[in-house]
Amino acid sequence: MKISTSGVNLLSSMDEVSLHSSTERSNPMVDYEKPGFKLCAYVDRFIKTNAGVIPIIKSTLEKKDLFSTFYVRCGIRRHTYTVAPGLYAIGKPDKNCEVLVTANFKLTFDHLRKELSDINAWILVLDTKGINVWCAAGKGTFSTRELVKKIKDCSLEKIVDHKRVIVPQLGATGVSARDVKKQSGFRVVYGPIRAKDIPIFLKNNRKADKKMRQVSFELYERFILTPVEIQIVLKPALITALILFIISGFGPDIFSFPGAWERGMISVFALAAGIFSGAFVTPILLPFIPSREFALKGIITGSIFAIPLMTIISFVVSGFAGLLALFLFSVTISSYLAMNFTGATPFTSPSGVEKEMKRYLPVQLASLVISSGLWIYSAF
């Protein structure tokens, strides 16, 4: 491929290679073929600039993107769901168009491009190791350093005439506007939190209203996180279930296999109820459950589920000790997982989480020990 180095007119139709523009060749993209490389499905065509050939991406998601989104939301392959960092374009951008900065998590990338159907812009993708903007900003990969590096690597000064990049507001946790300006000459303008507000933000001369600047955590936003919450506990839950079967075998005959099976199955029901309550119901009903402490929310929801479950189990398990053991166990699991959900919310402070953990972890541990003791005792 040939990249011109001087006097390039960005919008000239000569420079833009479109899938539909050529009549002579069946595949105009053939110019961009490289041995060993495959064209990404989200690339529509290419544009030649002073800083090289830049892919123009589609603003529509395809079936494959949607399937992948579904998998990633379920926790499948979510840590390797990335796009190559660097510069992209959308629409027909020229030297006056805005530069939108984002992360290289494909879910983030898709989320951004699907909102830009009527926008001409440059998209600067930082290498955040496949993590979303906010989390990456918190962990230091969406950072001043990385932004400055990408501005230089992509020769952004050759792409646009203005000296301005639009960084998503949540990236501010990792970015210092002042330092970016000092180190790259580019001014950081903080864009809205949600990609869907970008068109209005741009239309209003890069001004965001108060609502665009505040995070929300509505029902759907909470629900969509729950599959990953459950997926994360699956493995520890299987190990716990195995331990439950072993503990359930202890009894007057030292170890009884039928006991392990029967009582084990019952205790696994208590475990499942705890997981369902702590990792699914509590997150979804979060604002409606009393208390601000997540651990206590988990205890409340866990109890509501455990009480009817105990009523059913009481037909099989006789004796107060056994029922109490299962109740405590189920509620503790729910409380622990609810506390764990603080890490997925957009409004909990680390200081608050630390306070809560100091208070509730000992309680949860004690409850677990007591319930195990009671469960073994109840077999005699």
Place this chain on the structure above:
Amino acid sequence: MEKLKYLDDVSSLVLDEEKCIGCSLCTEVCPQAVFEMKQNKAQIVDFNACMECGACVNNCPSEAISVSPGVG
């Protein structure tokens, strides 16, 4: 819906109003609307909404704000 609130009186957020130069960047980057501008100075108007994300600290040009969460 009213915004979700976590525990009260736990945040380590401190604003030194003396040092504030009134650039209002903290009101722009805070995702919880903790700050508001009053008489050209930033003020904390919703302390308990602070989630210690550090966006304000990072972007304050006069080092007027600090948060120091523990390991979390």
